[in-house]
Structures are given as C-alpha cells and as structure tokens.
Amino acid sequence: MDYVAGILNGDRAILSKAITLVESSREVDRRLADDIVDSCLRVSGDSIVVGVTGIPGAGKSSLIEALGKHIITTQRAKVAVLAVDPSSRISGGSILGDKTRMSFLASSAMAYIRPSPTRGMLGGVAHRTREAIVLCKAAGYRYVFVETVGVGQSETTVRDMVDFFLLVALAGAGDELQGIKRGVMEMADAVVVNKADGDNLCEAEKARAEAERALHFLRPSLSGWVPRAMICSARTGLGVEEIWLSILAHHDVLRESGKLEQSWRDQQLHWLHESVEEGLMQLFLADPVVKERWTDIEQKVAAGQITALSAARSLLSFYESERRALRVESGPDL
Numbered sequence: 001m002d003y004v005a006g007i008l009n010g011d012r013a014i015l016s017k018a019i020t021l022v023e024s025s026r027e028v029d030r031r032l033a034d035d036i037v038d039s040c041l042r043v044s045g046d047s048i049v050v051g052v053t054g055i056p057g058a059g060k061s062s063l064i065e066a067l068g069k070h071i072i073t074t075q076r077a078k079v080a081v082l083a084v085d086p087s088s089r090i091s092g093g094s095i096l097g098d099k100t101r102m103s104f105l106a107s108s109a110m111a112y113i114r115p116s117p118t119r120g121m122l123g124g125v126a127h128r129t130r131e132a133i134v135l136c137k138a139a140g141y142r143y144v145f146v147e148t149v150g151v152g153q154s155e156t157t158v159r160d161m162v163d164f165f166l167l168v169a170l171a172g173a174g175d176e177l178q179g180i181k182r183g184v185m186e187m188a189d190a191v192v193v194n195k196a197d198g199d200n201l202c203e204a205e206k207a208r209a210e211a212e213r214a215l216h217f218l219r220p221s222l223s224g225w226v227p228r229a230m231i232c233s234a235r236t237g238l239g240v241e242e243i244w245l246s247i248l249a250h251h252d253v254l255r256e257s258g259k260l261e262q263s264w265r266d267q268q269l270h271w272l273h274e275s276v277e278e279g280l281m282q283l284f285l286a287d288p289v290v291k292e293r294w295t296d297i298e299q300k301v302a303a304g305q306i307t308a309l310s311a312a313r314s315l316l317s318f319y320e321s322e323r324r325a326l327r328v329e330s331g332p333d334l
Contacts, residue, residue, distance in 0.1 A: 003032075004039045007139045010078075012112050015139050019114055022131040037131045040138035047137040048251055051158040053148040053184065054168030059194040061101035062234035063168060063243075064145045068102070070240050071143055072110045080112045080141035081105060082132050084149050112141060130161050130271050159187045160270040163254070163263065164247050167191045171200060171207035186218050189227055190246050196231035196238055204231045223259040225250050289322045290315055 003021075006014030021033040052060050061083065068079040081102065105111035114132060129146060136144050148158050159165050167188040185191070191211040196204030211229035221227070228246055232239030254260035284290060297311045306314075 003036045004138075007036075007040060007135055008043065010140050012139075015112065015135060016114065018135050019116075019128075019132050022128045022135070023116065033131070037134050040134050044134055044137040045140065045142070047142050047144055048164065048247065049133055049137075049144045049146065049162045050164045050166060050247060051146045051148065051162035052166045052168060053158060054194075055170070056149075058168040058170050059234050060147050060168050063192070063194055063232065063240075064147055065102040065105055066232075066234040066237060066240045067244060068105045068108075068111055068143075068145070070237075070244055072105075072108060075142075076110070077142040078110050078112075078140055079105065080136040080139075080144045081114070081147065082129060082136070082144065083113060083115045083147040084129065112136065112139070129158075130274075133161060161267055163260070164250050165189050166243070166247075169193050169207060169211065170195060171203040185214060188215075189221075189225060189250055190243065191215065191227070191229045192239070192243060193229070193231045194234060197233040197236050201231075207231075223254050223257050225253045284315075284319055287319055287322065289318050293318060 003014055003018045007018055018033070018036050021029045022037065024030065024033065052064055054060050064081055064083075068081065071077050071079050100106075102113055105113055114136075116129070116132070133144055133146070146158055146162055165188050167184060167190070169191060171193050191208075191214075193204045193207045193211065196208075208229045208231045215227045215229055218227070230239050230242055230246070232243060234240070251260070254263060285294075293315065297306070297315060300306045301308050301311045
C-alpha cells in the first residue's frame, strides 16, 4: 500500500491506517511509520495547528465542534481533530468518546476526527501526536485542532507542537479560574470562558474580566501578540467567530513579525530532543546487562531494600561500564 500517495490524496481511511502505524509499538511498524512521516514532512502544507486545553467538563470538544463547523461552513476549509483521551494505567484502554460530542464534524466529508489514548504520556497529549499532526497537514487539513486531556501540572507539552494555544475555562465554579496553573496561563494565546449562556452569562463575563486581569500581569509575548480573554457558548454560537478571528489574527501577527518560522523551528528542535531521549531510553532498556538486572533491582526497590535513586545509579553504572568495555574491545573506531 502506498501510504504517502493516499495521504496526499486526502484518503481518510489510509490516513487512519498510517496514524495507527505511527502509534504502534511494533518495531516493523515503527520503521514504516518513520518513513511515511519523513516523506509527509517534506510536503506538509501551511496549516494552523491549535491546541485546546482546559479542565474536564469545560466543553473543549463542544467548542471544537462549533469552531470546526464555522470554518467548514464559512471557509470551506478542511478541519482535523486529534482528540486525546486519558488511558487507564491498568488496562491501557480509554473512553475515546469525543466523536459523540462532535456530531457535525464526525459526519462531514470536510472533517477528520482521530481519538487517541495517552498511554501514560504526560503533557495532555498522546504518544505520537506530533507525527499525527504532520500526517493530517500532508492530507490537506488546513486547520488541525489538538484537544488535550485536561489542565494539570504537566499540561505544557502541547504548547511545543501547536501554533495557537487556547485555554478553555468555566464560570460559576467558586474559583473562577479553577486553580489553573500559572504556567499554563503564561503559555495561552487566548483564554475563553465557555458556557456563557442563560443564567450563566453574567458569571461568565465576570470570569472573563478576571482572566483579562490575570493575563495583564503576565510577561508579554515577544511576538507582539497580546493574549485575549473572551466569552463564548459552544451551544448558542456566542463568541465562536471572535475566537476564530483571533486565531487568524494571531497567525498574521506571528508571520509579520517573523516569529512564525521561528516557532516552527523551535517545534522541530523540541521534536528532535524528545526523539533522542526516547531512543536513548529504548537503547538503555534493550541493553543485555540492564535487562538481566532489571527485574532483580525492581524487586529490591519494591521491597524497600534499596532506594529508587540508588537503583537508577546502579543500572546506569552497569550500562556505562558495558559501553566502556565494548569500546575497549572494538578499538577506537566504535
């Protein structure tokens, strides 16, 4: 099967199969997936990638549905949604129910929705979200939305792989910003208070004003973009067009300031560092000496016989000693 040709032709079935390959842990699938992603990287179009985060229940899926519908109906542009669901640490499974909350996009030929489990990945994203973004861009999706699991202390990884970072908040929950970490606020290009309808409209406006004040005290962006606080209702459509126009305005500001290309370069560097770290971890765990001692050391840590820090130092010492011995055996050319 020619995956690259199918992706470039916008074949959603082939795109899904390619992302499944990307997410696979099988070595043979990973090699093929890397070739596909590498080929698609060379032809990825000028898409805008939007990260959408917020606490569970803030209405992220509903807001993406409203934004996607607006884009498709007014711009006739293709929209992709990479929706990340939390995985069970026990079974590895996830709910993957985002399609049920995006009925318009799920039935539109102009949209593509891909739910993926986190599988223990921190930062609110799935393990291969970067690669999935590349494939969606190559398939002609002008706007790619990445919906994260929810706001937490590690909810920052997505910032390094998107062009626009949208934080969705709620009003009427006591603490209007729901204890959102300062680090997430600092990275947000816009804060949107959702569910601003009915009796909640007044509370939403109060929460928007509070978010506006919070953004005012944060360090200004080097790009010249001033983060905004808005209200919206995914149910009634209030504020949806304003959010859409803010995304476009942000893109224009970055492009005119020269920061857009810099942002893309930074994303590639983050990807490089993550890939190297992952590759080194795989090499470490596959080392025969480490594998031989791994179970025994794990059991000693679990039994409290040694500390996790001492155990890690021991494994790294074994690994380094073996590498040094191999270099001596093989000579200076190794």
